[in-house]
Amino acid sequence: EVQLVQSGAEVKKPGESLKISCKGSGYSFTSYWIGWVRQMPGKGLEWMGIIYPGDSDTRYSPSFQGQVTISADKSISTAYLQWSSLKASDTAMYYCARFFIAAAGTSYYFDYWGQGTLVTVSS
Amino acid sequence: QSVLTQPPSVSAAPGQKVTISCSGSSSNIGNNYVSWYQQLPGTAPKLLIYENNKRPSGIPDRFSGSKSGTSATLGITGLQTGDEADYYCGTWDSSLSVSYVFGTGTKVTVL
Numbered sequence: 308e309v310q311l312v313q314s315g316a317e318v319k320k321p322g323e324s325l326k327i328s329c330k331g332s333g334y335s336f337t338s339y340w341i342g343w344v345r346q347m348p349g350k351g352l353e354w355m356g357i358i359y360p361g362d363s364d365t366r367y368s369p370s371f372q373g374q375v376t377i378s379a380d381k382s383i384s385t386a387y388l389q390w391s392s393l394k395a396s397d398t399a400m401y402y403c404a405r406f407f408i409a410a411a412g413t414s415y416y417f418d419y420w421g422q423g424t425l426v427t428v429s430s
Numbered sequence: 431q432s433v434l435t436q437p438p439s440v441s442a443a444p445g446q447k448v449t450i451s452c453s454g455s456s457s458n459i460g461n462n463y464v465s466w467y468q469q470l471p472g473t474a475p476k477l478l479i480y481e482n483n484k485r486p487s488g489i490p491d492r493f494s495g496s497k498s499g500t501s502a503t504l505g506i507t508g509l510q511t512g513d514e515a516d517y518y519c520g521t522w523d524s525s526l527s528v529s530y531v532f533g534t535g536t537k538v539t540v541l
Binding site: 342354366368413416417419423 | 465
């Protein structure tokens with residue numbers, strides 16, 4: 308059974324750093340892209356970026372480029388999303404999900420999702 | 431703001447049918463497959479439809495998807511109270527800013 312298990316909720320102050328995690332199991336972690344999706348309170352879904360754990364190839368949404376860092380440690384089947392200096396506007400639920408890309412390059416979708424990590428940034 | 435436009439809300443009585451539209455452009459829906467996600471209250475999204483009209487294992491055939499040109503549609507028949515949720519379309523966007531995009535989201539209410 309494919310599972311993505313995310314780290315627990317975090318409460319941080321503006322300016323602090325943070326790294327949240329997403330551990331995959333039940334499939335070959337290095338053979339599928341992992342993506343991160345933000346959902347601000349009461350709002351819709353936003354694609355942040357993806358990483359291919361097999362070779363750490365990473366792509367970012369222009370909206371999030373330079374704002375966060377996506378990484379992965381394939382030895383422990385875990386992907387990460389990190390901030391160096393949090394802002395109040397980073398308060399949101401963050402989901403990791405397995406991102407399928409068809410070989411032909413026209414089919415892309417998230418097929419398995421983590422349970423989400425709530426990040427609250429407040430002074 | 432999203433490049434995929436959905437109606438904010440749709441509603442119908444139990445047993446009825448609803449359709450949700452997702453409007454895009456040639457840089458996204460026009461040249462890529464569309465997927466749909468269901469987000470029940472307080473839970474993570476779940477894949478409902480992929481490659482325009484395919485259902486993952488376990489998704490009932492009450493849910494269907496279609497695509498025509500630069501628009502896609504999700505249909506739900508035999509509406510149930512458990513279908514009350516937010517629904518999002520998604521696809522790849524090949525414009526200058528290459529990335530995956532989600533629709534604005536639609537709240538389905540069962541009257």
